[in-house]
Amino acid sequence: MSTSFWVPVSQVEVEFEIKKSRFIARAGVAESREQAMEILALMQQRYPEAWHHCWAYQLGSPHSPYSAAMNDDGEPSGTAGRPILNVIQHKEIGNLMVVVSRYFGGVKLGAGGLVRSYSAAAEQAVSALKLSLYQPKVALKIACDFSKEQPIRHWLSEHNGDIKQVDYQNEVFLTVDIVEELQPTLLAFLAGQGARFVSS
CATH class of the missing domain: 3.30.70.240 (Alpha-Beta Plaits)
Structure with a gap:
């Protein structure tokens, strides 16, 4: 089996709005938990007024990652970090961190709406990444x-x-x-x- 896999070359950021809630997603390369947390810290600094900074990462080869983690950051359990991680796991990309920051717009989205929104934000960010083959x-x-x-x-x-x-x-x-x-x-x-x- 091939040991090569795709990794992000740089970071990208995308933004969209659903029912007045703003979702800003950033995806980038992280070869360690420390690097992943640096991307999270960047988003917290850039968007200090955001209600939530939800995230997930997968380190190593997408075929056999050596570490993965996620965080809902105050959203209902399973509605943010898990959907982001699901997007990451369905891509053939390793060493990947995705953070989705949300500004609440006053309209509740419900659990299903949150899952769809966080999934869509992560999908858009990951799809916009430039990739290179890591060997x-x-x-x-x-x-x-x-x-x-x-x-x-x-x-x-x-x-x-x-x-x-x-x-x-x-x-x-x-x-x-x-x-x-x-x-x-x-x-x-x-x-x-x-x-x-x-x-x-």
């Missing part, structure tokens, strides 16, 4: 003959590999980062060069 990398150590260093360097440069360290001893040791999915391809290439992975 997890792994650190590997390669041992090779001196004559094979250049071919290996060339392969790495063509496959978005990063050389972190080079040690010259009785042979060359290269510490590299490569896209995880390319590890079997690199292994096959190294075998053809008489090179090998060593424990780092």
Whole structure:
């Protein structure tokens, strides 16, 4: 299974009104709870008069996130944070935080109306995001003959590999980062060069 996934490139903000209630939604990248809370703090600063700042996030790969959380911030339980998280979970986007701030307009929306409104706000914000493909990398150590260093360097440069360290001893040791999915391809290439992975 692919370990790559889409992540937001930047933050976006959208706004709409339902029965005089203003909903302002911001979506952006968060690789940690701290980053997610920074987006929440930004919305609290930008809209201090809003009645509610409801939010949800999902960290890591959307296929197997390592953390997810949500908050209704005073709205009836299950009418805000859960709908926002549901939108996030139905998208193939990782490391995503969504905050929806609401100004109450005097007309009660009811539980169903709140769920629909918070879902719509989150959907609009997430749909407006610019995305990039995140490809997890792994650190590997390669041992090779001196004559094979250049071919290996060339392969790495063509496959978005990063050389972190080079040690010259009785042979060359290269510490590299490569896209995880390319590890079997690199292994096959190294075998053809008489090179090998060593424990780092």
